[in-house]
Amino acid sequence: MMTASPHIDTLADLVRQSSRMVVFTGAGISTESGIPDFRSPGTGLWTKTKPIDFRDFMASEEIRQASWRRRFSGQSRIEQAEPNQGHLAVAELVQRGKVSAVITQNIDNLHQNSGIADEQVIELHGNSTYAKCLDCEVRYEIAELKVQFEAENRVGPCRACGGIVKSATISFGQAMPEAEMARAQRETLACDLFMVVGSSLVVYPAAGFPQMAKELGARLVILNREETPLDDMADLVLHEEIGPTMSALLARLD
């Protein structure tokens, strides 16, 4: 399916003119893979399951186990999800050398699954497809923890150090990952075109990156179904569906 939006031609021009692009993604790029976003009216997760705050997670064993129960209860569609046309189009732009890095707020691993190398994906909010000990950072596979949870009705402490094991995501109230924040900043400073794909741009500090890019002279494009607080400062705003729009963009670049 092709989008008829005249903006696609403008977008294609901006991409052609760019010699170093950053793509910044949010939950919106993964809805076409069957993973609900946070803030879409009606279907957004925000209204259905309130996220657990990091301080509460740390303070209470009961809350920790409740969060694991939630993780394993089948609500998580992340395991079954596959990259959609939007992810594949972004991967193609990386492959062609257009995009130097993908900065993502997503925790679903779908950019990596679409073929982008780990070094080119910057995860600001971590990754929910595995877990880590918060003290020694040893990695645990979710499948292995699920077996334990089903057998013992809990996820126990780290076998190596006794620390708390948590999914490798950054929860509300948890410190942002320093190395990723620094990499994201470097990429933002170096790009001449910054493209937002599927983010409501209300979560900070993540939403500071498009703002920083624009303030430093890069062009800013926002592709998101709904309005965002940064629409006014963008060079181009497309309130369109991501998959068809990204596919149409690629077709115009050929």
Ligand code: NAD
């Ligand atoms: P958000 O839910 O706040 O915003 C998503 C935006 O995408 C919305 O404005 C919506 O209008 C738009 N959108 C949804 N589907 C679209 C489509 N097919 N085409 C065009 N636009 C579409 O997401 P956010 O800004 O990423 O912030 C949510 C936070 O929740 C993030 O920090 C992220 O860590 C986490 N989260 C991640 C996932 C995931 O990994 N897939 C899913 C839900 C939440």
Ligand code: ZN
């Ligand atoms: Zn440990």
